Amino acid sequence: LDDLIAEGVAGRRVLVRADLNVPLDGDTITDDGRIKAALPTLRALTGAGAKVVVAAHLGRPKGTPDRKYSLAPVAARLADLLGSTVVLAADVVGESAKTEVAKLPDGGVLLLENVRFEPGETSKDEAERGALADAYAALADVFVSDGFGVVHRKQASVYDVATRLPAYAGGLVLAEVEVLKQLTGEPRRPYVVALGGSKVSDKLAVIESLLPKVDAILVGGGMCFTFLAAEGLGVGDSLLEADMIDTCKKLLAEHPGKVLLPADVVIADDFSAEANTQTVLAANIREGWKGLDIGPITVERYSDVIAGAGTVFWNGPMGVFELAPFAEGTRGVAKAIVDSPAYSVVGGGDSAAAVRLLGLPEDGFSHISTGGGASLEYLEGKELPGVAVLEA
Ligand code: 3PG
Numbered sequence: 012l013d014d015l016i017a018e019g020v021a022g023r024r025v026l027v028r029a030d031l032n033v034p035l036d037g038d039t040i041t042d043d044g045r046i047k048a049a050l051p052t053l054r055a056l057t058g059a060g061a062k063v064v065v066a067a068h069l070g071r072p073k074g075t076p077d078r079k080y081s082l083a084p085v086a087a088r089l090a091d092l093l094g095s096t097v098v099l100a101a102d103v104v105g106e107s108a109k110t111e112v113a114k115l116p117d118g119g120v121l122l123l124e125n126v127r128f129e130p131g132e133t134s135k136d137e138a139e140r141g142a143l144a145d146a147y148a149a150l151a152d153v154f155v156s157d158g159f160g161v162v163h164r165k166q167a168s169v170y171d172v173a174t175r176l177p178a179y180a181g182g183l184v185l186a187e188v189e190v191l192k193q194l195t196g197e198p199r200r201p202y203v204v205a206l207g208g209s210k211v212s213d214k215l216a217v218i219e220s221l222l223p224k225v226d227a228i229l230v231g232g233g234m235c236f237t238f239l240a241a242e243g244l245g246v247g248d249s250l251l252e253a254d255m256i257d258t259c260k261k262l263l264a265e266h267p268g269k270v271l272l273p274a275d276v277v278i279a280d281d282f283s284a285e286a287n288t289q290t291v292l293a294a295n296i297r298e299g300w301k302g303l304d305i306g307p308i309t310v311e312r313y314s315d316v317i318a319g320a321g322t323v324f325w326n327g328p329m330g331v332f333e334l335a336p337f338a339e340g341t342r343g344v345a346k347a348i349v350d351s352p353a354y355s356v357v358g359g360g361d362s363a364a365a366v367r368l369l370g371l372p373e374d375g376f377s378h379i380s381t382g383g384g385a386s387l388e389y390l391e392g393k394e395l396p397g398v399a400v401l402e403a
Contacts, residue, residue: 012052012155015179021060022117026151027052027181028168028397030160030381031067031085034364038084042364045160046088048381052157052181053093053120062115064151065089065122066103066168067158074130076102086122097122103129104146112150123150126168133166144171157181159188160360160382162397163389169397180401183381188398190356190378191389199321199354200226205313205344207232208327208361211255215262217391222266226320229271229313231305231329231340238263238272239293247278249302271313275306277330277337284334303337304330310343317347326358326387332365342369349375358390359383 015025029049034041049065056063072080086099097120101107104123111121126132131143144167148154154176156162161169162184172178194202202225206214211234218228230238233250240246241259263270273293278300279286290306291297305313310329317323325348329340345366348355357363357379366373373379380386389395 012055012179012181012185015153015155016055016059019059020056020153023061023153024064024112024115024151025056025061025153025155026064026066026147026172026176027056027155028158028161028172029053029065029067030158031065031082031089032069032160032360033085034360035084040084040088042367043088043092044363044367044379045360045381046085046092048183049089049157050092052155052183055182056155057093057095057118057120060117062112062117063120064112064115065120066126066147067122068127068132068161069125070127072125072127074127074133076124076128080125080127082122082125089120089122093120095120100124104143104150108150129167131167133164137171140167140171143167144175147172148175151176154178155181156397156401157183158397159184159380160385162382162395163385163393165396170400173397173400178401180398184398187380187382187386188389190380191386193354194322194324194356194390195392201320202322203227203229203316203320203353205229205231205317205323205325205329205348206327207234207329207341209233209250211237211252211259214327214387215255215258217387218262218270220391222262222269225269227269227271227316229316229344231273231309231313231344232327234327235273235305236302238270242272244294245296245298246302247296247298247300249278249296271316273305273309274312275308276302277304277306277340278302279336282331284336286336288336303334305340307339307343310340310347313344314347317344317351317353320351320353323348323351323353323355324358324390325355326362326383328361328365332369338369341365342371345369345371356380358386
């Protein structure tokens with residue numbers, strides 16, 4: 012980005028891919044962290060007189076316009092935060108987008124509608140993605156990739172467009188990659204990873220690749236129940252991926268003592284804030300009840316490990332933190348990270364949102380990443396297409 016600005020961008024049309032995929036409750040944005048993270052690059056470009064065209068997605072619409080996934084609330088919030096007008100095109104690369112780009116003043120910002128309204132955006136067919144990328148390229152003179160949360164996706168506005176326009180890395184992408192490099196390089200030891208979230212199937216690959224490199228993995232969230240089942244415990248009605256039990260067993264056996272599982276859990280008779288709840292030992296989960304959070308003994312045990320860590324990476328809530336009775340596990344682990352002197356990285360949309368929604372001090376963490384899947388894939392050692400294409 013600095014190189015581009017040094018070259019001079021006044022009057023040039025700059026297409027910026029940002030990750031503005033924020034959580035919404037109806038039309039209300041519940042956490043605007045990703046929009047705030049996009050501001051420095053946008054401000055640098057508008058300040059230098061560029062005509063800024065922002066491309067972004069929201070949710071996973073099925074390649075067709077759907078009001079529920081309109082970027083309208085994002086455009087309004089972006090305008091508030093920038094303190095200037097943000098025009099929202101009515102389409103992605105159609106007549107509205109073309110007309111609005113032509114009208115854009117120097118220093119102005121236009122947001123294209125949700126790029127996933129176009130079937131070519133996420134298509135597996137390179138030609139279909141390419142046709143859309145050509146249409147993006149026709150709207151701009153240069154491309155800036157700044158949506159770190161989406162660089163693990165080989166999609167038209169992330170990857171293909173970068174092969175068609177002079178392409179630059181934005182400040183957010185550079186900063187995020189720099190932090191992750193520290194984790195994959197020589198992290199200060201002990202290196203502790205806290206992993207939560209609902210689906211163990213999403214996390215097994217990263218657990219497998221991290222296990223030889225880390226000193227401990229603290230498991231929480233819905234995914235812990237498949238691990239508890241692999242230990243031979245009954246998990247009642249808790250989330251369980253039965254076809255993953257064998258893989259969990261294998262990982263536990265191959266790395267004895269490295270994967271820590273909850274000693275106690277908060278169980279409920281219903282998935283709701285009004286449910287009856289009990290805190291029980293992990294071995295005593297009742298039939299018909301489901302585990303929705305880790306318990307206080309576990310929080311204490313995980314906190315002790317975190318207190319002695321040199322580096323901590325945390326991805327995924329420890330429980331259903333959006334519902335007050337099941338927020339203490341996530342709060343406790345997050346607080347332990349804040350209190351520890353370790354170099355700490357929070358990876359991911361959900362965990363980053365949890366930090367803010369639970370009112371924890373953001374400056375208590377060394378880095379809060381905007382990318383969930385992207386940071387996990389990087390740590391897993393996978394190539395990130397949206398970064399590789401900039402390096403090519
Ligand atoms: C995210 O929320 O992790 C990013 O915005 C990517 O979204 P996706 O998983 O729908 O591609």
